[in-house]
Amino acid sequence: MKNVYYFDEGDYKNRRLLGGKGAGLCEMTHLKLPVPPGFVITTEVCKSYYAKKGSLPGGFMAQVKKGIKRIERDTGKGWNSRDDPLLVSVRSGAAISMPGMMDTILNLGLNDTTVDALSRSSGDPRFAWDSYRRFVQLFGKVVFGVDDSKFDKILDGAKKDAGVSSDAALAEDSLRGVVKKYKEACRKHTGRSFPSDPDEQLELAIRAVFKSWMGERAIVYREKYGITPDVADGTAVNVVSMVYGNMGDDSATGVVFTRNPGDGTPGLYGDYLINAQGEDVVAGTRTPEPVASLRKTMPKSYAELERTCRRLEKHFREPQDIEFTIExxxxxxxxxxxxxxxxxxxxxxxxxxxxxGLIGRERALVRLDAGQLEQLLHRRIDTEAAGSHERLTTGIAASPGAATGLAVFDVKKAAEMGEAGTSVILVREETKPEDVPAFFAAAGILTSRGGKTSHAAVVARGMGKPCVVGASDMKIDYSSGSCSAAGTAIKDGDEITIDGSSGHVFLGRVPTIEPSVTGGLRTILEWAGKAKKLGVRANADTPEAAKLARSFGAQGIGLCRTERMFNAADRIGLFVEMIMAGSAAERKGILDKLGRLQRSDFAKILRVMEGYPVTIRLLDPPLHEFLPNPEELAGRLREMKPGPEERRARTVLDRARELAETNPMMGHRGVRVGITYPEIYEMQIRAVFEAAAGLAAKGVDARPQIMVPQVGSLSELGAVRDIYDRIRAEMEKKHSRKLKINFGTMIEVVRAALTAAELAGPAEFFSFGTNDLTQATFSFSREDAEGKFLPEYMEKGLLDTSPFQSIDEDGVGRLMKMGAADGRGRRPGLEVGICGEHGGDPSSVRFCHGMGLSYVSASPHRIPIATVAAAQATI
Ligand code: ADP
Ligand code: MG
Ligand code: MG
Structure with missing residues (x-):
């Protein structure tokens, strides 16, 4: 089997086999771009390495040797040569890029003999020894697992001894000493001398890359990003002949984006370092120069870089992130x-x-990650309010958005506090790949070193976390847990706000504001709106939410929950009174008052959504949810003095106990309340009609629909339909006009899905309540599943994603398909939609499009996601 592909043999499309990095190197080689010669070891070898418990396929190393031979031919250098030694880098690269997640070894092939040869052939002994010390450090860390801090200490010691502050200022002699001590540190760690045979070095390095695939860091990363074996299974290994950015002041290394990854502005964006190698730019140990200055320092190379970037964009039809070296x-x-x-x-x-003209509209929509759009709709710094807040410092704006949290300097502590639910800002001099778990847990990241392409910046951007880097006037003292900048100081645990859009860092909490759909997003939503077939409505319970939803492009309200209205401060008291009422007559009196409030609520929402359907759901939760918690109330009662107040509290407690249920989610709720307390549903239905009649009289095009929750049988739905019919007749007579208000049902009880054909008799529309339907189909209690066993199901690979997040197509989806088809069989053209969290989940939206639903309904902030996902589903 072919395990090794020379760069001119690989096919870009085969990223699964070659990994993303390898496929890119192959493609650039085909394009005749200046890529150093090298080859890719396939991901299949990695898979087999794991399948065979760490042994490499037969004949594999021979293929690798052949690859090295070809590099020798192409470069004119010799492997283990005493004249002009060939050195290589050994780099990992999976099908899905996991930046900085696995380690790269540079300058492999050096030993005490070849280092002298390199000194001679380059005419620069300092460079040769600098390369050697980098090699020993990376090899020691990656292959042997020697802690980085050991090497850092040795290097710091050498700098102190030599009286210099930067690595680049260390002379050959000092570097010789450093290499010796580095090797000694490795020997101590492994109990054997540092390998000097390049063949042995190479095999060990390849194995180490394979091993890193199952390293903790890589596993955490894949888990967090949902990289499952079907998209990336194992890493490839790239063996690339070295080119040297550390050969003096006419050499450099850099990282650029062809367009600004923070705001999309065209033009090169990135950093470079003169006389440096590999990770120096991303590591944040030296502060790099913005790439624009390369135009002055190395105009020829800059022109070539620009030309290359244009060429790559044109070829890949996608902005690129590239690494270059100038030797x-x-x-x-x-x-x-x-x-x-x-x-x-x-x-x-x-x-x-x-x-x-690089791409068409379809591609412009398809390339978007719909889920990512939510980032745009997060809150931003209120610049006016920010004016009065004291600023700690200003750094480089690396990833936009605002975040407030407690400043934490310790990575572990930040991860723990963040996971426990505290909002923290991780504050570091620089970050490393092993810090990534803390990124997930933090609300934002702030560093004092590094540039726009530093590790912290790249990772934070990928996650959409606010990030400020390179706040260089900030002095962090880890030992005392404090940090100061320009005379202002903070301690570990102080609250700060970072603004990743401006780079400002404020003391305390700075207010934020609601975002709006502007400029680019508006255009995208227009394009998506034209392309999509599925309707997109909002889950909104208040006029404010309805307004927001409409501004985000919602075409109606798919779910307006009436119980939220009862919880408002000015009516919860009335509602409790209603529940406490001793007789139906007493209840009716209170319901009249509540009815007036509901009517005005409905009218406001209907007005905002003029011209669009608004689906109003009748009361769903069990009544006891509106009463105080019995235990709490009992506790308060014990402290109360006898009197009228105490007597009333006692009756409330009795009623709360009477209504309490063992299993409220499956208890006395939804239509069941409507059956036992029909006067509540009557009041709500009447309020809808009154609101609609009032608006109709004013010429407002209001389109309410009434929806019954928790229905499981035709008789239940029929009972409510009777009330509806009676009130409708009464209202049409009273207002002397026809009132067209559709009557429909939720499908969220399994039996409803199974008897949908019958339900489509009285129901003029269906709406799948996929949250409850999922709960009922799995018999997973939502309240318990997500926190208790689901995470373990996912860890163990029993489930890919939570069914509460993405529709379970095989089970819940099958019920939906059946319900929709049966319903439409009975009533052609039946409107069928979904409300519930799934309405804002891209993969669920795709599924809904596929099964021909009329619309999805999502919370206002997810309307743009649903809109774009619905468009993508058609392409
Ligand atoms: P990562 O995936 O973490 O970016 P890479 O394998 O891309 O790791 O390499 C790390 C750094 O080393 C990059 O800056 C890269 O440009 C540099 N590098 C890798 N191979 C070579 C090489 N053959 N010559 C010079 N620099 C190299
Ligand atoms: Mg790289
Ligand atoms: Mg429900």
Whole structure:
């Protein structure tokens, strides 16, 4: 079997086999771009390495040797040569890029003999020894697992001894000493001397890359990003001949994006470092220069870089994130991949690329990650209020959005506090790949070092977390847990706010404001609106939410929950009185008052949604949810003095106990309340009709629909339909006009899905309540599943995603398909939609499109997601 592909043999489309990095290197080689010669070891070898418990396929190393031979031919250098030694990098690269998640070894092939040869051939002993010390450090860390801090300590010691502050200022002699001590540290760790045979080095390095695939860091990353074996199974290994950015002042290394990944602005965006190698730019140990200055320092290379970027964008039709190295004025490419960008940048580049004729509208929509759009709709700093807040510092704006939290300097502590639910801002000099778990847990990240392409910036952007980097006037003292900048100091645990859009860091909590749909997003939503077939409505219970939803493009309200209205401060008291009422007559009196309040609520919402359907759901929760918790109330009662207040509290307690249920989710709720207390539903239905009649009289095009929750049988629905018919006749007579208000049912009880054909008799529309339907289909209690056993199901691979997040197509989806088909069989053209969390989940939206639903309904902030996902489903 072919385990090794030379760069001119690989096919870009086969990313699964070659990994993203390898496929990119192959493709660039085909394009005749200046890529150093090398080869890819396939992901199949990694899989077999694990299947065979760490042994490599037969004949594999021979294939690797052949690859090295070809690099020798192509470069004119020799493996283990005493004249002009060939050195290589050994780099990982899975099908899905996991930036910085697995380690790269540079300058492999060096030993005490080849280092001298490299000194001679380059004419620069300092460079040779600098390369050697980098190699020993990376090899020691990656292959042997020696802690980085051991190497850091040795290097710091050497700098102190030599009286210099930067690595680059260390002379050859000091570097010789460092290499010796590095090797000694490795020997101590492994009990054997540092391997000097390049063949042995290479095999060990390849094995180490395979091993890193199952390293904790990589596993956590894949879990968090949902990278399952069907998208990336094992890593490839890239063996690439070294080019040197550390050969003096006409050499450099850098990372650039072809467009700004923070806001999408066209033009190169990135950093470079003169006389540096590999990770120096991302590691944040030296502060790099913005790439624009390369135009002045190395104009020829800059021009080549620009030309190359244009070429790559044109070829891949996607902004790229590239790595380059300049060796003595010669330009090389080391990597290209589709740039990870935040939502703002994705949208801007989609629109720009359409304008530039690089892509069409369909591709512009399809390339968007619909779920990511939610980032745009998060709150932003209120710039006016920010004016009066004291500023700690200003750094480089690396990932937009505002975050407030407690400043925490310790990575572990930040991860723990964040996971426990505290909002924290991780504050560090720089970050490393092993810090990623703390990124997930933190609300934002702040560093004092590093540039726009530093590790912290790249990772935070990928996650859509606010991030400020390179706040260089900030001095962090980890030992005392404090940090100061320009005379202001904070301690570990102080509250700060970072603004990843401006780079400002404030003391305390700065107010934020609701975002709005503007510019690019508006254009995208217009395009998506034209392309999609599925309707998109909102779950909204208040006029404010309805307004917001409409501004985000909602075409109606798919779910208006009436119980939320009863919980408002000015009516919860009345509602409790209603529940406490001793007789139906007494209850009726209170319901009249509540009816007037509901009527005005409905009228306001209907007015905001003029011209669009508004589906109003009759009361769903069990009544005791509106009463105080019995235990709490009993506790308060014990402290109360006898008197009228105490007597009333006692009756409330009795009633609360009487109504309490063992299993409220499956208890006396929804239509069951409507059956036992028909006067409540009567009041609500009447309020809807009154609101509609009032608006109709004023010429407002109000389109309410009435929806019954928790229905499981025709008789239940029929009973409510009778009330509806009676009130409708009464209202039409009273207002002397026809009132068209559709009557429908939720399908969220399994029996409803099974008897949908019957329900479509009285029901003029269906709405799948997929939250409850999922709960009922799995017999998973939502309240318990998500916190208790579901995470373990996912860890163990029993479930890919939570069925409460994405519709379970085989089970719940099957019930939906059946219900929709049966319903439409009985009543052709029946409107069928879904409300529930799934309405804002891209994969569920795709499913709903596929089964021909009329619309999905999602919370206002997820309307743009649903809209774009609905458009993508048609492409
Ligand atoms: P990552 O996936 O973490 O970016 P890479 O394998 O891309 O890891 O490499 C890490 C760094 O080393 C990058 O800056 C890359 O450009 C540099 N590098 C890798 N291979 C070579 C090489 N053959 N010559 C020079 N620099 C290299
Ligand atoms: Mg890289
Ligand atoms: Mg429900």
């Amino acid at each position: 003595k004025g010669r330009f090389y490419l080391l990597q290209t991949r589709a740039a990870k960008m935040n939502a703002v940048a994705m949208i801007k580049t989609s629109i720009d690329m359409v304008k530039e």
